[in-house]
Amino acid sequence: MLKLNNVNFNYGKSEILKNINLELSKGQLLTLVGPNGSGKSTLLKCINNFLDINSGTIMINGKNLDQYKRQELARLIAYVPQQISSPFPNTVFDTILMGRKVYQSWRPSHQDRKLTAKIINKLGLAEIAFTKINQLSGGQRQKVYLGRGLAQQAKLILLDEPNNNLDLKHQLEIFNLIKREVNQGSAAVIIMHDLSLASRFSDKIVMLKSGQVFKSGRQEILTAANIYAVYGVKVSLKDHQGFKIVIPEKIAN
């Protein structure tokens, strides 16, 4: 579904992404991890075609990104950034309905409204469906943006720290929801800082360090040595029901 080959990206003269190779199949959830500033969000923006790469290729379903029409890409990819600011805040319902815009010619159909209501229920947002999003807590807003992404019914879902601001229960809810979407035939690339959650939910993990892929693979790459090399933090790892729990112990001197 998604294949990156030797992708390089510069901001001006600064090399940000260097020779990134990555592959993701339908039905898989890939997590991007790495320290602050290692290039995770930049990589997601390149995949979403927000940023033009300097060299290499990004292919979706065997076709180069630049061979797609804008609207085709908008239907294929749902991108949920870390923060969305809107000078004219809409209600929760209208914000999620906006996700359907890629399919609308003039006005939202009955089907679009029905799907929006379904997503609102799934996300547990029914009670605040007609509240303006600037009156919501950070966590509630995070769920609304995820809802807007889900409303697109895209085949590739890109999420930049979707568990930001969410309490434990809502983090689990959100990841279970994303996992269900992926199991139903889409694929997701998710930026995450919580390595234990990454271990629990990912089919693939890509560890970035200074704009390069340091390691990629299944949760086996979450070793104390790799984590120390990437983050400069000593950790202990515990196996729990088939996934790993990462406990930070000490920062490198």
Ligand SMILES: Nc1ncnc2c1ncn2[C@@H]1O[C@H](COP(=O)(O)OP(=O)(O)OP(=O)(O)O)[C@@H](O)[C@H]1O
């Ligand atoms: N618009 C920009 N112009 C110039 N440099 C930028 C811009 N946006 C990001 N950068 C730089 O690119 C590098 C990678 O940033 P990026 O946001 O991709 O990192 P990240 O891994 O997502 O970080 P975080 O975990 O803190 O969100 C950083 O050095 C950052 O300063």
